[in-house]
Amino acid sequence: MQRLGEKTILRGTLKSVLAFVFLLLLAACSALQPVHLPDLTALDAVDDSQAGQLLQRCRNNFVTGNWQFVHSIAFKRADGGGATVIGVTVLDGQKLHCALMTVEGLVLFEAELAQEKLTVSRALPPFDKPEFARGLIRDVQAIFLPPAAEEPKTGRLVGGELVCRYQADNGQITDLLVDDDGSRMNIYDPDLNRSRSIVAGSPISVAAERVPETLELTASGLSAYTLTMTLISADKI
Amino acid sequence: MRSLIVVLFLAAGLGFLSPAQAQDVAGQSPVRVDSVQAEFTQEKHLPILVRPIISKGTFVFQAPASLRWEYLSPVHSVLLMDDGRPRKFIERNDQFVEEQGMGMDSMAIVLQEITGWLDGHISDTPTFKAKVQEGGLIVLTPKEAALARIISRIELRLAGRSGLMESVTLYEGPDSLTRLIFSHGVLNEKIPPATFMKP
Numbered sequence: 001m002q003r004l005g006e007k008t009i010l011r012g013t014l015k016s017v018l019a020f021v022f023l024l025l026l027a028a029c030s031a032l033q034p035v036h037l038p039d040l041t042a043l044d045a046v047d048d049s050q051a052g053q054l055l056q057r058c059r060n061n062f063v064t065g066n067w068q069f070v071h072s073i074a075f076k077r078a079d080g081g082g083a084t085v086i087g088v089t090v091l092d093g094q095k096l097h098c099a100l101m102t103v104e105g106l107v108l109f110e111a112e113l114a115q116e117k118l119t120v121s122r123a124l125p126p127f128d129k130p131e132f133a134r135g136l137i138r139d140v141q142a143i144f145l146p147p148a149a150e151e152p153k154t155g156r157l158v159g160g161e162l163v164c165r166y167q168a169d170n171g172q173i174t175d176l177l178v179d180d181d182g183s184r185m186n187i188y189d190p191d192l193n194r195s196r197s198i199v200a201g202s203p204i205s206v207a208a209e210r211v212p213e214t215l216e217l218t219a220s221g222l223s224a225y226t227l228t229m230t231l232i233s234a235d236k237i
Numbered sequence: 238m239r240s241l242i243v244v245l246f247l248a249a250g251l252g253f254l255s256p257a258q259a260q261d262v263a264g265q266s267p268v269r270v271d272s273v274q275a276e277f278t279q280e281k282h283l284p285i286l287v288r289p290i291i292s293k294g295t296f297v298f299q300a301p302a303s304l305r306w307e308y309l310s311p312v313h314s315v316l317l318m319d320d321g322r323p324r325k326f327i328e329r330n331d332q333f334v335e336e337q338g339m340g341m342d343s344m345a346i347v348l349q350e351i352t353g354w355l356d357g358h359i360s361d362t363p364t365f366k367a368k369v370q371e372g373g374l375i376v377l378t379p380k381e382a383a384l385a386r387i388i389s390r391i392e393l394r395l396a397g398r399s400g401l402m403e404s405v406t407l408y409e410g411p412d413s414l415t416r417l418i419f420s421h422g423v424l425n426e427k428i429p430p431a432t433f434m435k436p
Contacts, residue, residue, distance in 0.1 A: 070286075074329065088285060104308075106409070107413060
């Protein structure tokens with residue numbers, strides 16, 4: 001009798017555990033569920049002036065000329081780990097230079113991208129993996145440079161938001177939504193699944209250009225992470 | 238990573254050197270330091286920077302092994318060490334969040350270096366070779382090649398005979414350096430224990 005009772009309790013416990021595991025798996029799967037490219041309804045001829053204004057707003061989302069930015073960057077992995085560093089980004093038209101340092105000032109990583117050639121001049125652990133350098137440069141390009149694409153299409157998403165859609169030669173698509181409070185950029189890989197989203201907020205005017213005080217980049221997928229960037233200084237050089 | 242952490246803590250520890258201790262390098266008697274408090278301004282120079290990044294903060298040390306190294310701007314962070322256990326906190330959304338990893342366990346090793354200096358044994362450090370130059374300048378060069386790849390030398394400049402170090406400059410390359418300039422130094426005042434326990 002006692003053995004039967006133990007079996008019943010064991011079976012009940014097992015069911016609860018399985019249900020819990022199932023819920024966990026469900027939650028994990030939904031978190032990993034890719035977000036697909038939304039449909040776009042092109043602005044028609046009646047909306048010509050609106051399309052022109054939208055294109056201009058999208059262009060103004062990116063600074064022009066030579067700039068230097070310093071940000072504090074909080075890096076957070078999906079598992080909760082992460083660190084805070086200071087990032088320096090220099091854009092000079094031909095080259096993109098970036099450096100990461102500790103709050104205490106020690107340079108952990110420094111690299112330059114010129115004519116599609118990446119040169120890493122300093123990389124201390126844990127930033128010494130080649131994939132880290134490539135990923136960092138890709139993120140920096142996505143944040144600061146206009147998408148490498150022809151003139152974007154303009155249109156409306158299902159919810160009515162106006163969007164500039166850039167399509168690169170490699171199939172990557174970038175949707176840019178701009179308003180007075182900032183902008184949101186969604187980047188889709190050639191499979192049309194969202195790989196990155198970048199939210200820029202609290203824009204300020206520096207040298208007559210629009211510079212966001214806050215940036216948050218969210219990378220999706222198995223190695224998901226978030227970069228929360230707060231502007232320390234912006235200089236047109 | 239261990240080398241990296243060593244450098245960070247060496248930079249912190251160097252700020253605690255009193256002139257009396259520095260004079261020990263030149264063969265004079267050291268003076269025991271029980272506690273040190275100082276403010277600092279940090280300049281970060283890099284070839285790509287049009288102007289240095291300026292940080293401000295405070296150092297507090299209590300012998301034998303308690304440390305509070307706080308940056309007030311541009312990023313508010315606090316590095317605490319009490320009884321040899323290092324912890325680092327970053328302020329986010331008005332709350333301090335403890336950051337794990339980055340070789341925090343290795344920091345305890347460096348504590349021996351710092352306490353050694355505070356006992357006036359700068360020249361005895363296993364990590365650096367010390368050389369006294371004219372005008373109150375002490376130059377430390379790494380003994381290990383692994384550390385030398387990260388930091389080429391450290392220069393300590395004394396602020397006369399009555400205060401803390403005037404400045405510490407940590408060279409990572411020819412044009413890449415971090416300079417800490419100290420002010421309002423106070424020696425051997427009693428410090429509440431809570432200073433080293435929470436951010």
